[in-house]
Amino acid sequence: MDEQHHPKGQLSLLLTRLSRRGFLGGLLGLGFLGTATTALTESRRDYSGQGEQVGTKSIAPAPYPTHQATTPETPVADLPPPLRVSDPMTFLTTFDYGRVSQLPDGRVRREYTVIALDQEVEVASGVKFPAWTFNGNIPGPTLRCTEGDLVTIHFLNESSMPHTLHFHGFHPANMDGVFEVVPPGSRFSYEFTAEPFGLHLYHCHVMPLKKHIHKGLYGTFIIDPPQPRPKAREMVFVMNGFDTDFDNENEFYTVNGVANFFVEHPIEVRQDEPLRIYLANLTEFDLLNSIHTHATFFKFYRTGTRLDQYEYTDTVMLCQGERGIMEYSYKFPGMFMFHAHQSEFAELGWMGFFKVLPAEGKA
16 A cells, blocks of 8 residues: 555554654653553465466566566466464564475475565554565565575565565576566566575565665575584564654664564573574664663674674674674573664664573572
């Protein structure tokens, strides 16, 4: 739905008239006391595996030249089902490893399905946002593989706008998601060898780029090293913002899509338990976002492409598109906050708690 015709509730009308630093700062400041939040609404559109297969014809907007794209002729019903999540807590630890098969040369092939959907989502208590989504959620699914795997991502555009998938990492030019624009009702399959290992991103790359990203078309892409990282409790944090009154300035900030969700629903971990957080910044309209953990320090591996280089800190700042891997544990049990270290972002929803339980066998 176009923003100009989006029906706004009473709260949304207030937001258009009042300063976000005033009204919203006070409202979401209540998050420290446990602001009620509602989980992301599930996709209203079921994946039926039915529908007409349409060959992709790319119609690229200026300044890109028109480019014809082809896609493997795989019937839609034979594609792996898209991964769906229902709320930020589920998203936190859900990884899509794809449908796995083995190639004649012994390599692993992984196939994924990603569907672009126009989807209304709830980004804060009582606040709905007319989003563009991958698989009905913001962020999109966390795709995961191992370096050297052949990955095939079947992209179906069931939205009202043209979109693409652009992956960070190595791939041929015709798999870059810039020229291969997929119109509504069409599909395209991206295929490449996963490399290098690390934490990467994917997002739509259709102009105007800032609109396609701020509306929600992004996700994380994890390529594991051939020798797995040490065992740890793994989670994904995607930092983002929502411009709910469409003035190119965010009214809410979140991790994993819902303001203050992890205030109301603390993440339970154990004292001394090894933790690994895949942290990515997809915030539009702000130059930087950040994370600060209370009462602990973490090793921060920028982009995750080196196993022997890290920072040791409790706060990192990231530009849009930057990401890294945090590894740490909590020395003491108790309730410990994590949040953006821009105070405004924290007050507008980007905060949460780890509930650290005593180590097993300890009182």
